[in-house]
Amino acid sequence: MPFSQAEIEEEQAHFANVITTFQQYAAYSLAANNRRRKDLFTLPVADQEILESLKYKEKLAEADRAILANAEFLNQVVANPEIFGHDLDEDDGPEEGPSGGSGGQSTTGKGHPHDHPQTHSHSHSHSHGSHSHSHGSPSAITSVSDTSKRKKYRPTDFDMDKLRSTLKQFVRDWSEEGKSERELSYGPMRDALLQHFADIPPEERGNFRVLVPGAGLGRLAWDVAKLGFACQGNEFSHYMLLSSYFILNRTDEIGKHTIYPYVHSFSNLPSNTAMLRPITVPDVLPSSLPPGSNFSLVAGDFEEIYGAENNEDEPQAGTWDAIMTCFFIDTAKNIVNYLRIIHRILAPGGVWINCGPLLWHFENNSTNDPSIELNLEEVKALARKIGFEISNKRTIDTTYTNNTQSMLGYTYHAAFWTATKVI
Template identity: 55%
Template sequence: MSGHGPSAEDVQEEQAHFRQVVTTFRQYRQYSLSANIRRRKDFYSLPLPHQKLLREVGWYQKLGDVDDAILVNADFLEQIVDDTEIFAGSVDDLEEASTGGEQEEASSSDAHPHAEHTHEHGAHGHSHGRHSHGHAHTHERVVGSSSVPAHEHRQKVSEPDMDKLRSTLKQFVRDWSAEGKKERDEQYEPILQALEEHFKDIPEDGRSDIQVLVPGAGLGRLTWEVVNRGFSCQGNEFSYFMLLSSFFMLNRSPETNKWTIYPHIHSLSNLQSEASLLQPIMIPDVLPGERKQGPDFSQVAGDFEEVYGLGARDQAEAWDAVLTCFFIDTAKNIVSYLEIIRHLLTPGGVWINLGPLLWHFENNSTKDVSIELNLAEVKVLAEKMGFKIENERMIETTYVGHEDAMLHHVYNCAFWTATKIK
């Protein structure tokens, strides 16, 4: 993209945000154990007969099991941030990155930090991080090298940041575990089938010429599935919680079921039994490094609007398909999102969408713009902007749901394929 590089202030803020995320991973152990200490204090504040009864039903002893599970999670999370060169390099060398640098998939943008904002309703919510640089990296190579300063133990971790990390543990279930297969089948399979249907006239060995973009790629499973069907695919993600975790999963997994995590231990509400609370999840269920050879596979860190916006001339009509899964409601201005998707697609290219309309910036406290449309309005808007919507249906699904819980948020998601009219 043309334009000046990010300012020194932008770079400094980016570095600070990155360090804060790494600190959150490293302080998970201490922070989570503290929550259990609170439970013990509450227990000892009760009358002795009540304490006796709670011991008899096993409640107090269970806290020790939760402590053990926290330690297992912490070991895993600390491995993710043991080696952060690819990201620390991208932060420290932000200005250099915006000129292309050493990248294979160079994408750049001016950095405009966002205010932190998380809009959670039930289980579906994406964190809106401040970082918005357009530094691309592929999953085959490490770009840049820089160590994270060792003073992060002095930094305080916020509850919103720790909540994002706890959500990331649930994302591992959704994208990389056998337990997440039901959700993946409900959401990714319709998208993948529609993609294959749209390009059914292309022989399978010619699919690598088809360029597919997945904004809001999360932990990368949908991107990985697209590549394994022979298409070239690029994921885009701006959350460092997701970027660090997806890079680790895609590049550092030596075998299936390598790690065990306990994603459900952070709340004792709405659980049927101790087994629900302490359910172990083994990841990954497949070997991420084993993927079809030939198609390009890359990930770009940055804000979707800034990396792929109308000013990114190298992105104009560069993509044959854009896949959005639980993504379009992250827009502050949905008109801008649709304008960019149309800008990205080749004539006759396809936009495949699945998701609800939980507008993430609605009633935000950060004075961000938020335009909230209903589903009928989104579809009329898309048609006015040059899309032909077909294959519409509604699909019920959870989002990072816990099957054994007593509470389930079920989304009635809109699904469609929309062709860009020439």
């Protein structure tokens, strides 16, 4: 179904707002750090002197330097946001500020694929909004009927929280630091995939199609393609799509970029190192997929892209041999439809591999979106009713974008299973 002009303008506005959020990271974060300086000067002189002896001001200065380093990296991410095919207004460029970065304009049209040296590509379908594994209300979307009259967007606290979460996602997916965390989730999923196709010679894995919805920054999908399977990731968030495109297509060296993902909070820290330590990305060369690898990322809403009964571009029913959902199914507004789509697009005997909690993203939302929230037993019962035979059930204790050196950490008792399509 073609998109209306209003829908196209709405997405263009949201995309421009996301770009602005990247570009305004430095100003926003430095202002937050300056608040700490102002607070320091409200104290009695004697207290200031004590804190001076603890080198508190030096810590603030080091935080400033880390923020500026992050800003330089984030400005590179959005320097050429060409995967979306949007024309940004001339006044959507970055404002003058201490970060010294510069934004770019989108230059390609809707749906245009972008080839990676190892046949990785991004393609695009229109979608709206974004969400992630964090609490909060969705970012406001500015509707535009006349882009020339649209005021400069001012990123909200929620926007910046999503951007800070994106920095941590780089750690989870593309750093040595994040290896232990991602292996708790990705490792069992890869093992289950290999077990399901154990009778397939490695050289024939390319004949089997694997879908990874909610792909984030793409590491799990990349890992699956590295194993030799034909793999497609799907992602909805512009923050993730811009970042995955950058790391996968514009990064040509291991450890090329240095970020400081933990600089934004001074709480629950045993030392300055826990907050200010640098993280280098990526830990592998994204272009190191075997020659001829079939690896792609598709932008857009999972239900819109894969849920249509009659998709003229690529009929989906029965075309996927495996679907891997990692921290994904709880992004559903209607979990019944999510599982129905997964079942419909799997080939007969295809496998669905799941790992994740049930942090229902739209629970108590402020946007009047529907939200159906089931407990784990209900989700499993629903899966059986739809036509899955569930096996290999277990609980995996894991974190998600956790600072390993923090005094605080959240552990998910994530549900893991494999399920085969039986009807």
